[in-house]
Amino acid sequence: MADLEAEKETYHLEDGIPLVALALGHPSCPASLQETTLKRCTLKQLAVLGSPRASEQLAGAIAEELRIRGAATPPMTPQLLEIPTPAQVVLRRGPLHDLVFAAARDTLPAAPDPDELDADGDTKEWLRRYKGARAAWENMWRQILERHPERHRELVRWADGTDAKWTVRNELLGSLPWAVEPGLLAELAAADLERFPREILVAEACRMRRAGSDEQQVLAHFAKELSALTDEEQIDLSVALGRSSTTLLNRRCHAPVTWVQRAASETWRHLLNPTQAKDGYQQAHWRAPAAELSSLATMFAETAARALPFWEPKQRYSTINPSEVAWVRELVVHLPTVTDDVKAGIRPIVHDARGRLRHHHPAFPPRQDHRRELEEILDTIERVLAGPPPSVGGDRRSAALGAPDKVTVRELAGVPAQALSNYLDRHTGNDSLVEKALLACAASGHRSKDDFEKVLRRHACPDTVLLPLTESLRQNLGGAPTWREAWTRLVLARTETQQALVRALPAWSALRARGDRYGSAHPSVVAAVREALGTDQDAWNRFATCPATNSGPGAWLRLGDLLDAAVTRAPWPKPPGSR
Numbered sequence: 001m002a003d004l005e006a007e008k009e010t011y012h013l014e015d016g017i018p019l020v021a022l023a024l025g026h027p028s029c030p031a032s033l034q035e036t037t038l039k040r041c042t043l044k045q046l047a048v049l050g051s052p053r054a055s056e057q058l059a060g061a062i063a064e065e066l067r068i069r070g071a072a073t074p075p076m077t078p079q080l081l082e083i084p085t086p087a088q089v090v091l092r093r094g095p096l097h098d099l100v101f102a103a104a105r106d107t108l109p110a111a112p113d114p115d116e117l118d119a120d121g122d123t124k125e126w127l128r129r130y131k132g133a134r135a136a137w138e139n140m141w142r143q144i145l146e147r148h149p150e151r152h153r154e155l156v157r158w159a160d161g162t163d164a165k166w167t168v169r170n171e172l173l174g175s176l177p178w179a180v181e182p183g184l185l186a187e188l189a190a191a192d193l194e195r196f197p198r199e200i201l202v203a204e205a206c207r208m209r210r211a212g213s214d215e216q217q218v219l220a221h222f223a224k225e226l227s228a229l230t231d232e233e234q235i236d237l238s239v240a241l242g243r244s245s246t247t248l249l250n251r252r253c254h255a256p257v258t259w260v261q262r263a264a265s266e267t268w269r270h271l272l273n274p275t276q277a278k279d280g281y282q283q284a285h286w287r288a289p290a291a292e293l294s295s296l297a298t299m300f301a302e303t304a305a306r307a308l309p310f311w312e313p314k315q316r317y318s319t320i321n322p323s324e325v326a327w328v329r330e331l332v333v334h335l336p337t338v339t340d341d342v343k344a345g346i347r348p349i350v351h352d353a354r355g356r357l358r359h360h361h362p363a364f365p366p367r368q369d370h371r372r373e374l375e376e377i378l379d380t381i382e383r384v385l386a387g388p389p390p391s392v393g394g395d396r397r398s399a400a401l402g403a404p405d406k407v408t409v410r411e412l413a414g415v416p417a418q419a420l421s422n423y424l425d426r427h428t429g430n431d432s433l434v435e436k437a438l439l440a441c442a443a444s445g446h447r448s449k450d451d452f453e454k455v456l457r458r459h460a461c462p463d464t465v466l467l468p469l470t471e472s473l474r475q476n477l478g479g480a481p482t483w484r485e486a487w488t489r490l491v492l493a494r495t496e497t498q499q500a501l502v503r504a505l506p507a508w509s510a511l512r513a514r515g516d517r518y519g520s521a522h523p524s525v526v527a528a529v530r531e532a533l534g535t536d537q538d539a540w541n542r543f544a545t546c547p548a549t550n551s552g553p554g555a556w557l558r559l560g561d562l563l564d565a566a567v568t569r570a571p572w573p574k575p576p577g578s579r
Contacts, residue, residue, distance in 0.1 A: 024049070024058050034058070038065045043086050047093040050100030063103035066090060070107030075116060076137040080109055088140060094147045101151065108144075111137055111163035142171045149179045156184070174267040178277055178284035185288050189296045192267060193303050199255040201225050202237055203310050206252040215241045256307035264304070264327035272297050272330045275416040276444070294334075301334035308345030313352045319364055320356040322373045325349060329377050332384040343385050350378055350385075376411060404433040409477065412440035417451050424458055434459045435469060439477050442487035449493040466491060470504040474556040474577045481551050484509045492522050502528045503560025507548035510559045525559070532563035542566040 024034050038061055041049065050062040069086040080088065087104040090096070096104070112133035114126075141164065145152065152172060159168040172180050173188050180188070201222065209218050218241055219226065226234060240252045251258075270277040270284070274293045277284035286293065304327055314320075328346055332338055357374060360366055366374070383402045401407045401415070404427045412420060420437060427433050437455045441447035456462045469476055470491065477483055488509040491497060502510065502524050513522040533539045543566035548557050553575040561573045 024061075027057075031061075034061050035065075038062060041065075043069075043089040044093065047090045047096065047100075050090070050097050052095050052097050054097045054100070056099070059097035059099040062097075063099040066100065066103040067107060070104075073107055073109050075113045076109040076111065076133055076140060078132045078136040081136050081139060085109055091144050092147060095150065096148075101148070105155075105158065109137075109140070111167075138167055138171060141167050142175050145171055146176055146179070152180055153184050156188070170267055173271070174269065176279070177270050178274070178279060178286040178288075180287065182288040182292055186292065186296065189268075189271065189299065192263070193299060196256065196259060196303050196306070198229065198233065199259045200306065200310070201229075202240070202252055203255045205237060206240055206249050206255070209241050210246070210249055210253060254310045254312050256310045260304045260307045260327045261323050263300070264330050265323040268300055268330075272300065272334065273414075276414070297330075297334040298336060301331045304331045305335060305342055305345075308342065308349075311345070311349055313348070314356065318356065319360070320353060320366060320370075320374065322370055322377060325353050325374065325377050325381070329380050332381055338384060346381065346385065350381055353378055376408070380411070404430050407433070407436065409436050409439045409443050412437055413443035417447065421454070424455070428458075429460075431460050431465075435465065435476075438465075438469065439487075441490060442477060442483050443479060444486075447486075447490070449490055452490045453494070467498075467501050467504060470501060471558070472576070473504075473506065474575070481509070481555060484555060485512070488513055492524055497524050499524075499528050499531065500560075503532075503558065503563065505559050506555060507546065507557050507559040507562050508550050508555055511548070528559065529563065532560075532567060536567065538569075539566045542569070547572050 024037060038046065038049075046062050046065065050059055054062070066086055073085055073087070074080075084092070085108070087107040088109070090100070090104040091108070095101075112130060114130055145155065145168065148155075155168055156172070159165045169188050169192065172185075173192060177185055205218050205222050205226075208221065209215065213221075215238070219238075226237070229237070237252075240248050264272065271293060274284070274286055274290070277286075279285070307327075328349055331342075332346065335342065353374065357366065357371065379402070401411060401423055412423075415423070420440070424433065424437060434455060438452065438459075441452045441455060456465070459465050470487070473484070473487065477487060484506045488505050491501060491505065492510075492513050505525075510525050511521065513525055514520065515522050515526075529543075533543060543563065546557070546562045546566065547554050548562060549555050556575045556577065557573065558576065564570070565572050
């Protein structure tokens with residue numbers, strides 16, 4: 001144990017820690033020696049000692065040491081993410097003994113306290129600090145929930161009745177729902193939707209107040225319903241009803257729409273589009289089966305439909321954000337039956353969005369990416385409203401794609417693989433559509449090489465179509481570096497990739513493509529480079545200075561063009577599509 005202070009690196013510490021833990025946890029180990037040793041331990045050492053294998057006696061002593069070190073824990077701030085408290089450091093490791101975990105959990109920083117954020121009377125500065133503190137608080141809990149998936153249900157139960165209740169629930173639903181066991185996920189989703197009737201109550205009360213009733217009349221009319229609200233919720237509603245300004249009152253008059261908009265873009269975004277969810281850079285692997293996820297999405301859509309009567313048009317020239325209509329797309333895509341009443345509620349929303357896109361304020365035009373996303377969303381909604389319902393067992397996402405000559409690569413990328421397959425089945429023999437679908441495999445970011453091959457086999461010329469698509473990749477695909485990398489990965493994953501096709505790939509993406517071993521280049525790329533440069537050392541040196549880049553126009557430079565220029569000493573080529 002005398003060597004503990006010399007062990008600074010965790011990977012050295014873990015080799016000898018079982019012996020230290022065995023000694024400290026032995027019944028004959030004096031309490032004074034145990035206490036003295038634990039006080040000398042770093043926090044990482046305490047976390048390793050406090051593993052589930054630790055004895056009850058040792059775990060209890062570690063828990064007590066953590067409580068001592070974390071006794072004076074301040075409310076959460078962004079700085080505590082950079083300089084974490086003892087509890088945060090220990091909880092970043094895992095798994096932990098129950099006693100150690102409980103001690104760390106109970107000494108975590110508290111929720112941000114708005115009253116303790118000093119901003120010298122500057123409201124904007126106070127709001128900025130509070131938002132930063134809340135974001136840090138959510139970040140802290142997200143890290144804990146990600147590190148300790150086996151304790152999700154335990155943490156949900158513990159958080160009930162504390163300031164962490166909805167933070168824990170929202171992080172599980174909105175940040176890593178794929179890691180939540182199916183039963184708990186369904187409970188969290190149902191509990192979240194149970195909050196929606198409160199938004200309807202708030203809207204109805206505020207509309208009654210806006211129509212001319214005084215505050216007491218409104219409170220008396222909804223007395224029974226208001227009694228079910230928490231004290232904080234009642235105070236919040238009373239503030240909205242009592243304000244002389246109509247701004248807050250008008251905002252609360254469409255509370256259900258605001259709630260659904262935020263849920264669709266934040267808390268429920270992964271549940272509504274599970275095939276697009278990413279766990280880091282990889283496609284998320286869900287614990288819940290697809291049928292249960294579909295059922296949850298239907299529950300959300302049925303709840304969202306209840307918000308339609310509370311939608312109100314915005315003022316002339318008001319800016320528009322995609323999230324204002326994205327929830328309507330999720331509604332029509334996941335609702336089992338789009339009734340005439342639902343269609344009647346949706347059409348004014350679409351009409352208003354189209355008008356605000358056309359007649360925006362001259363000084364505040366919508367961002368180009370927002371405009372493109374908005375038009376795609378509105379097109380999808382209109383196709384669903386105009387088209388017949390999908391067949392039994394069909395997918396409304398594929399039904400909403402419309403005519404093959406109108407559908408875009410981005411739209412094809414947004415549907416699940418099975419829905420894409422169903423859409424291609426209905427348009428067999430359309431090679432132009434198949435080519436879009438091939439490009440969509442890269443744009444989606446999560447299509448496997450098997451998905452890619454299945455689409456490719458639908459083309460009349462599967463052996464030759466990839467070369468012209470790759471040679472004109474900038475015009476055909478465009479997009480960010482991840483799309484180029486995905487296309488390169490899918491092409492190189494094929495069993496037989498011709499050298500001409502390898503040379504047509506974007507140089508930066510091709511040269512960074514991995515081989516079979518970590519850190520190795522892809523053998524097809526290595527072969528193409530060696531074949532071109534041979535033993536010409538000057539060509540190798542010149543190729544090492546080629547202008548290929550990860551982003552920007554230089555990212556579209558083809559590998560073969562750069563190799564040829566390196567060998568012939570010709571000027572470097574311009575990126576494809578440049579004038």
